[in-house]
Structure formats: structure tokens, C-alpha cells
Amino acid sequence: MKPQRRNTLAYAIHASLLVGLTLPLMAVAQDTQDQAKTLDTVTVTGTRIKQTNAVTAQPVFVLNREKLEQTGVQTVGEILQQLTASGQALNAKFNSSGNFGYPADGGGIGAGSAQVDLRHLGSKRVLVLVDGIRWVNESSASGVSGSADVNTIPLAIVERIEVLEDGASSIYGSDAIAGVVNVITRRNFEGTEIHSYYGEYSKGGETTEASLTIGGGGERFNAVFAASYYEQKGISSGDWEQSAYPTPGTGVRGGSSGTPQGRAIFCDPSRPAGSVGFCDPATDFWYDVTLDDGTTSPVWNPADPDAGTYHGFTGADRFNFAPFNLLLTPSKRKALFTSVNYDISDNVRLHAKALYNNRTSVNQAAPEPIFVGPFAGTGGIADTISIHEDNPYNPYGITLDANSNFGFVTKRPIEVGPRRFEQDVDTIYFNVGLDGLWNVGNGYNWDVNLVHSENKAEQRFTNGYNVAKMKLALGDPAVCAQVPGCVPLDLFGGQGRPMTQEMIDYIRTTQIDSSKQTLDLISANITGDLFAIGDRYAGFAAGLEHRNYKGEFNPDPLRQSGESQDSFAAAVSEDYDVSEVYVEGNFPLLDTLDVSAAIRYSDYSTFGDATTGKIGFRWQPIEDLVLRGTYSEGFRAPNLGELYGLTQFGATLVDPCGSTGNPGPASPDLAAGCLAQGAGPNFEQANTQITTFTGGNPNLEPEESDSYTFGVVYAPSWAEGRAWSDRLDFELSYYNHEIDGAIQARDLQALLLTCLREGGVGTVNCAGFTRQAGGNLNPPENFLDNLGTIETDGLDIKVNWIGPEWGWGRLNASLQATTVFGYEAIDIDGNKSQREVGIEVSDSAIPDWQTNLQVGWTLGDWNVNWTSRYISAVDEACSNVPVGEAPGCMGGVEFNTLGSTTVHDLQLGWRNAFALEGLKLSAGVNNVFGKDPPVCLTCSLNGYDAGTYDLPGSFWYISADYRF
Structure with missing residues (x-):
């Protein structure tokens, strides 16, 4: 039946x-x-x-x-x-x-x-x-x-x-x-x-x-x-070879600009190209340099950076952080x-x-990189840090002022050890x-x-940093000397001159x-x-x-x-x-x-x-x-x-106006929007992780x-x-x-592409995107x-x-x-x-x-x-x-x-x-x-x-x- x-x-x-x-x-x-x-x-x-x-x-x-x-x-x-x-x-x-x-x-x-x-x-x-x-x-x-x-x-x-x-x-x-x-769950178990x-x-x-x-x-x-x-x-x-020795073009090979040899983006106000006393990123000459490998004593020649121990930073200098991570x-x-x-x-x-x-x-994770200066793009204290000319390790002989001539200085101190959570x-x-x-x-x-x-x-x-202490240690040494434990911080010596234990102990902090x-x-x-x-x-x-x-x-x-x-x-x-x-x-x-x-x-x-x-x-x-x-x-x-x-959120946002290692707009239909936002034809975003x-x-x-x-x-x-x-x-x-x-x-990547195709400014899709004078994206809000x-x-x-x-x-x-x-x-x-x-x-x-x-x-x-x-x-x-x-x-x-x-x-x-x-x-x-x-x-x-x-x-x- x-x-x-x-x-x-x-x-x-x-x-x-x-x-x-x-x-x-x-x-x-x-x-x-x-x-x-x-x-x-x-x-x-x-x-x-x-x-x-x-x-x-x-x-x-x-x-x-x-x-x-x-x-x-x-x-x-x-x-x-x-x-x-x-x-x-x-x-x-x-x-x-x-x-x-x-x-x-x-x-x-x-x-x-x-x-x-x-x-x-x-x-x-x-x-x-x-x-x-x-x-x-x-x-x-x-x-x-x-x-x-x-x-x-x-x-x-x-x-x-x-x-x-x-x-x-x-x-x-x-x-x-x-x-x-x-x-x-198990119930009738004998x-x-x-x-x-x-x-x-x-x-x-x-x-x-x-x-x-x-x-x-x-x-x-x-x-x-x-x-x-x-x-x-x-x-x-x-x-794994893919991470340890990545082939060119992989996401990990794109690397980070936070390198052990350091990187500095700045302008010398004494050598302006089109202004006096203030560096205009659109018209003045800006240095973007890193130390040569093997350097122990940095030598800076402002007239010819390549004549000293520095050279212009390129994609080949980027740091492969992957081997420090975990599969x-x-x-x-x-x-x-x-x-x-x-x-x-x-x-x-x-x-x-x-x-x-x-x-x-x-x-x-890899040792935490230090980014200080407006181009750091954190939206916080790090963006306001200036490096005083009297810092005993500052090789450039000028104050790197966050309000005028400073992009960023970055260094990844391998000597501190990897971040552990x-x-x-x-x-x-x-x-x-x-x-x-x-x-x-x-x-x-x-x-x-x-x-x-x-x-x-x-x-x-563990192995993170206190940014407020870094601001003190990079500022006027006379002020630093009045703070217990504070010592001037060296971000300029590369691997040949690692940070001292005293420096590390002052800025390093454990967070719970x-x-x-x-x-x-x-x-x-x-x-x-x-x-x-x-x-x-x-x-x-x-x-x-x-x-x-x-x-x-x-x-x-x-x-x-x-x-x-x-x-x-x-x-x-x-x-x-x-x-x-x-x-x-x-x-x-x-x-x-x-x-x-x-x-x-x-x-x-x-x-x-x-x-x-x-x-x-x-x-x-x-x-x-x-x-x-x-x-x-x-x-x-x-x-x-x-x-x-x-x-x-440290979003991995690719800037189509000039991505990491790839200057200039990704496609012709974006060029006008990029220029309208202040990112010229040779612009390159300084950092792949743009804080949101x-x-x-x-x-x-x-x-x-x-x-x-x-x-x-x-x-x-x-x-x-x-x-x-x-x-x-x-x-x-x-x-x-x-x-x-x-x-x-919002999908920031899709939104940014839409904004640039619409001309880069003046539309609803562009409301969340602003750029610094040098073209780098400011941290957008994305609630x-x-x-x-x-x-x-x-x-x-x-x-x-x-x-x-x-x-x-x-x-x-x-x-x-x-x-x-x-x-x-x-x-x-x-x-x-x-x-x-x-x-x-x-x-x-x-x-x-x-x-x-x-x-x-x-x-x-x-x-x-x-x-x-x-x-x-x-x-x-x-x-x-x-x-x-x-x-x-x-x-x-x-x-x-x-x-x-x-x-x-x-x-x-x-x-x-x-x-x-x-x-x-x-x-x-x-x-x-x-x-x-x-x-x-x-x-x-x-x-x-x-x-x-x-x-x-x-x-x-x-x-x-x-x-x-």
C-alpha cells in the first residue's frame, strides 16, 4: 500500500x-x-x-x-x-x-x-x-x-x-x-x-x-x-617557498615600505624649487630615499643623494614580511x-x-614597522610627529616638520623581534x-x-610601541632629557646600526x-x-x-x-x-x-x-x-x-592613482580623476595598508x-x-x-574606482576620499x-x-x-x-x-x-x-x-x-x-x-x- x-x-x-x-x-x-x-x-x-x-x-x-x-x-x-x-x-x-x-x-x-x-x-x-x-x-x-x-x-x-x-x-x-x-552531543553512551x-x-x-x-x-x-x-x-x-622566496608579482612580493634599512620622504626648505621656506609637494623637489645595504654610518649628500650611502627608494627595496608570519x-x-x-x-x-x-x-607578525609623519596616514599621533634637527641620529641636518616639509620616516627594527599575539x-x-x-x-x-x-x-x-613616547624621543633632545627613561630614538641607522636596547625598552610596550x-x-x-x-x-x-x-x-x-x-x-x-x-x-x-x-x-x-x-x-x-x-x-x-x-582597520587598499611599485593611474579612464584629487601622473601611494x-x-x-x-x-x-x-x-x-x-x-576599493571614474571630486561617491598635499590618501571613514x-x-x-x-x-x-x-x-x-x-x-x-x-x-x-x-x-x-x-x-x-x-x-x-x-x-x-x-x-x-x-x-x- x-x-x-x-x-x-x-x-x-x-x-x-x-x-x-x-x-x-x-x-x-x-x-x-x-x-x-x-x-x-x-x-x-x-x-x-x-x-x-x-x-x-x-x-x-x-x-x-x-x-x-x-x-x-x-x-x-x-x-x-x-x-x-x-x-x-x-x-x-x-x-x-x-x-x-x-x-x-x-x-x-x-x-x-x-x-x-x-x-x-x-x-x-x-x-x-x-x-x-x-x-x-x-x-x-x-x-x-x-x-x-x-x-x-x-x-x-x-x-x-x-x-x-x-x-x-x-x-x-x-x-x-x-x-x-x-x-x-553524545547522550546514550555506554x-x-x-x-x-x-x-x-x-x-x-x-x-x-x-x-x-x-x-x-x-x-x-x-x-x-x-x-x-x-x-x-x-x-x-x-x-613555504611561496612566502620565503616569493616570485615577482605576488601579493607578498609587493612588500612593505616599512623596511629595516628605513625610508625617508621629505623636502629641504633651504633648497626650494618654487617656494621659499615651505615645501610644496606639487612643485618642490622631495627626497624619497633609503639606505644602501651594508651601511653602518649613514652619509647624506643633499646635492646628490646617490653619492653618499643613500639611493632613491624603489619597489625592489620593499620588505618581504611573509617569512615572519605563520602558515x-x-x-x-x-x-x-x-x-x-x-x-x-x-x-x-x-x-x-x-x-x-x-x-x-x-x-x-613581522616586527612592527615604525611610521611617523603625515604620510603615515594613521589618523592619529604618528601623523603629527616631527623629528628635531638636534636629534643626534638625524643625518639630514634639518628639522623634519610635520606641518611643512615632512612626508614620513619609517623603519622596521628587526632587532625588536616579531609581534606576538x-x-x-x-x-x-x-x-x-x-x-x-x-x-x-x-x-x-x-x-x-x-x-x-x-x-x-x-x-x-608584545613587541608593540608607544607612539606618544616615540614623539618625545624624536623631538627636542632637551625635552626628552627631562622625562625619566626617555632617550633619543634612532630611525636612521638601518640594519648596520640597530636601535640600542635602551631605545627599545623606552618605546616598547606590552598591550593587553x-x-x-x-x-x-x-x-x-x-x-x-x-x-x-x-x-x-x-x-x-x-x-x-x-x-x-x-x-x-x-x-x-x-x-x-x-x-x-x-x-x-x-x-x-x-x-x-x-x-x-x-x-x-x-x-x-x-x-x-x-x-x-x-x-x-x-x-x-x-x-x-x-x-x-x-x-x-x-x-x-x-x-x-x-x-x-x-x-x-x-x-x-x-x-x-x-x-x-x-x-x-588597516585595509589593503590599492590606490589606482599610483599603486605600490606601479606609479601612475592603472588605466586611462582614471587619470583625470586622479589629477583632480592631487595625484599626478607619476604619483605612487607610499603605503599599501591605508588605515580606515x-x-x-x-x-x-x-x-x-x-x-x-x-x-x-x-x-x-x-x-x-x-x-x-x-x-x-x-x-x-x-x-x-x-x-x-x-x-x-562600503567596499572602499569599488567606491574609490567609481569616484575616480566620475572625476575624482564633487560626487557622492567621492565624499569619503581626501588626499594630502603629496597625493597620499588620508584615512577614510567607513562606518x-x-x-x-x-x-x-x-x-x-x-x-x-x-x-x-x-x-x-x-x-x-x-x-x-x-x-x-x-x-x-x-x-x-x-x-x-x-x-x-x-x-x-x-x-x-x-x-x-x-x-x-x-x-x-x-x-x-x-x-x-x-x-x-x-x-x-x-x-x-x-x-x-x-x-x-x-x-x-x-x-x-x-x-x-x-x-x-x-x-x-x-x-x-x-x-x-x-x-x-x-x-x-x-x-x-x-x-x-x-x-x-x-x-x-x-x-x-x-x-x-x-x-x-x-x-x-x-x-x-x-x-x-x-x-x-
């Missing part, structure tokens, strides 16, 4: 969910027909209604513990970032501290954390749940973030991960625009499991993991306890977790969970509540939860930043059957939730006063709360058709209220086929960082979204029980997301607003096959592929973002295709798994490349292509190894053939896109699990 067949399909799909296959359709049980009539109801992420149909209206991707282990990695973040639906997100490959400042969203840089992005819409638009409960956002020690650090959830406690590939604000509230990640793991990249980065899990109980009680330790060592960027940032994590369930009665259960996770991690992060989670069954009618399941969670971080920054986020919530939910429609029941779920968010960011006092050479940042201490109510229903209108609907009302203390709805359908016209679709409204409330943060003042906006409104999906699930009966196939399943899912009022700062409209759509393709039992074993294969049809972001001024499908920009890419293929073989206790991960080619705009003579961008070429990449992973497993029941051994290699990521000319730091591609080189590992 058809009803029985639908139950059969549902059981098969539910069974596949439990074994964690990609499609919720692959059956593993041979006795499905017999069990179909005795199905238990289940809850699948994306709906709170318990039901027998695991193929719901919305697409859900599930990885169980076995599939998690087959990835060969030991962190939730790495696993989620390998999904084909995943976009660029922060991970341990981003050595971000000290290089990017603080992004405009007020969330900081999250150094050492791992986030998850779905559909390339950003980690802030993905909701992270643990057992259906909202997880706390990270604090990052550099802001108040709107994203969760998924590595605060130890892999040792995870039973499975469910990923809803659809918007779900009406079910779960804010943030669930691009999708939901629901981590299900016995003891000891796990150990060791792995290493071909370039280092040893990884060690160990965990102990104990579970058990009695008739009315069960508990699980887990303790885990994870350590990943770092890899220096200098261990992989080191990290240690220690975690304790416990889950307890006690049956108070036959229908009421007490549940409690607690977690403590500590992470210590390190970022490292050490993070110490604690995550605490506690959940206590009741759940049970209300025996009325067919019964109603209910639960009540009280949750407290917090993420608290501290970051210690801290932040904390707290989430408290109380929720109540109920689900069950409403009434019968034919031989089936209409189901419903309803609930209430109240949440309180608190966020604190306490930057070091030097940052708040502007005395830090690193970045300015303002303190934040704010909170808000939200109360919500939702109701959801599922109605079997026909024998083969279900319709679902949900609505949620939210009341925020910050902006007011919002209401979102969702409708969906599930139609099974024939036994083997399910058609499904959804339409959902979504919203994302502005988080605390977006509302109240105020920071600086960024921050929050307390008047922000929520983002609003419209999303819809349509999918086909096909499990052909003609492929069951065949000589070549035990089961074959297909799934196609189309998605479309459109976001209005997207919270963002958040509801500026954007973002639209993206694409298709997920999934295929699974299980072969029959042959004498030589059983084969299985699965394919997941995502193709992105379009991605377009347009701001309120009509400027289109450079970010689109097939384009690499701002250290991230949206490939046309991402594909994962897994092939497995099992024979008895042995199994072998092979995975191939494919990323299609992307292009980067040559106009964004900071060096003119870049391979791939020569001869007027508009784009440089980053070729397609395929990485292969191999794993061998042996259960009950050496005849010891419960012992499982595994060994594997990820990136078997050591495929390097494609070289990216525009990417920061290490010359490749760390959010899209694997680390260079192979990673091998071994693991042992013993359960008894």
Missing part, C-alpha cells in the same frame, strides 16, 4: 541520517519493510515538529560520528569548512593579528578561532546550535563578535552534525539566514572510550589529540562524561563535558549539561531543564531549558586586550498532534524564548588613547534582550502531500519587533520520488559590535531576507537489491537568498549602515550508492557538489561589489563549483575510504595587484587565473585490531599528492587564499580508539 511505502521510505531515510550519509535517503537496514509500521517520531533540524518523515520540506545535511572520523581531522571547524556549501571563514590558517586591524563590524578578528560560512553569506548569517539550543558568540579579545567559534565544541562530545541548508528565522530566530548548524591521535603536515605543524569518554547509568539515570586535549603546533610562513597558527584546547539525564517519573525527565573549554593560541579564551556552558511527555490524546512532547553561556578572551600583544560575551536564555517548547486528516495527523510545535546578550570589549588603554602603534579601538560595554514566540504546523492535505507553515514574533530592546514566516511543501507523487520546497522570510538583528564598536576608521552604528535596523528552495529526492526501487546495487539515491536542491538592508561598510542588497542562488547535487555484498567486500560511493549560479552585492549608492562568482577578492573566492566525492570499500573489519575535493578555477583582477610586472598580469591582461584544484584524501581503518574487540586503528593522508594551493597575487600575507584552499603539502595521521 502507498502509505506503507511512504513509511518505508521515511525509515530508510531516517536510518541514513543516523549513519551520517550526505543524502537523507540511503538505507542501511535490510528489514525495512518489517519495521516500517513501528517507526518512532524523530526531530530533524529545520523543524521542531516530531514526525516520521525524515525527508522534510527543507534540505538537511547530516554527518554522523563515523563520517566525521573519516575526514581525518579533529576539529568541528575544519570539517564544516570542507562542505561544498561552505564559503570563506576564519580558521587556523589565518594569521590575522597585527595585519588587518579591526574590521568594521566591531567583532574583531577572532584570532585563533574557527567559524562557519554557508552560501558565501558570512559567518554572522549562520546560526550555530548545540542540541537545538543557541550557542554563545565568540568574544575574540578584539571586539564583540556576531559569529560563533565552532572549535569551542570539542569533537569528542559530538554524536552527529546536522546542517540545515535553508533559511530558518521563523523556527530559530535571528541569524539563521543562510542556514543552521546543529551539533548533537562504556568507556579512549581516543588518541597524532598527525603532521609535510612542513611541520604536529597535531596531537586525546580524549576519554565514559557513559552509563541505570533504569532511571544515565550520564556521559568527556575530557579532551588538543594541541596543534604552528608552521612558519618561511617554510598555521599554534593552538591548545582543553575541554570537560558532562551530560546527565534523570527520570523523575515515567513522563518527566531532568536533564543537565555543562561544558568548559579553554583555548590558548598564538598569532605572529597570545590568546587565552574560556568558554563556559550550562544547561538545566525538564522534558517529558504529556499524556493527552496522542501525547505531547515538551521541554523547558535554562541556559547560561559565556566566552571570555584575553589577548596579550580583553572581551567577554554572555548569553542567558530560557525557552519552552511543545510539540504533538493536533487532529487527524484521513489516516494521518496534523502536527504542531510552539514555544517561547527569552534571551539576554551582554558584550564587553576592553582594549588596552594605549589603544583607547591612540598611543598604540598597532591600532586604535574604543571600549564597548552593552547589552540587549529579546523575547520571542513561535508556532509551527505540518498538515497532510492529501494522501501524498504535506504542507508546513511557521511564524515567529520577536521583540528586541534595541530596534523594536519583527515577524517572520515560512511555508513549505512535501509531495510524494510516486513511491520513489519526493518533491519539496520552501519559502521563508528571515532577519538578522544587528549585534553588539555592529551597534557600538569603534575601531581602525570603522565602527558601529546604534541606529542600525535588522537585515531582512527572502529565501526559497526547491528540491527533488529520488530513491529508485529499480536500483534496490540488484547484483550491482543495493541502493541508489539522488537529490537536487535549488536555493535562492536575497538580503535587503545588509549591514556592511556601518544598512547599505547592501545581496542575492545569491545555486544548486546542490547529491548522489549516493551502496553496492551489494560481494565476496571481496562491499563498495559505496557518494557525491556532493554545489554550483553557484550567481552572487551580486550592491550598496545603497549603486556600487557593485567586486565579489562575485568565479572571482578572487579580499582573500576569499566564490568558485563556480565545489565537489566532494567519497568512495569506500569494506571487508569484515577492514575499510578503505578515498575522498576527492575539487574547487574550480577563479580569477583575480589585475587592477588589484600591487606590482605592475606581475606574472599573469602582464601585457594588459585584465585577470589572473587561479587554476582549478583537486585534493585527494586516503584513510585505512581496522576494527577489532589484533583480535582485540573494541580497538579501532586508523591511518591516513589528506592531500595525498601534496597539491599546493594556487598562487594568489592579491592575497595578503602568504600569497594564497587560506579560506578557500588547504595548506600547502600533505597531512598524515594515525589514530587509535579503544572502547570497552
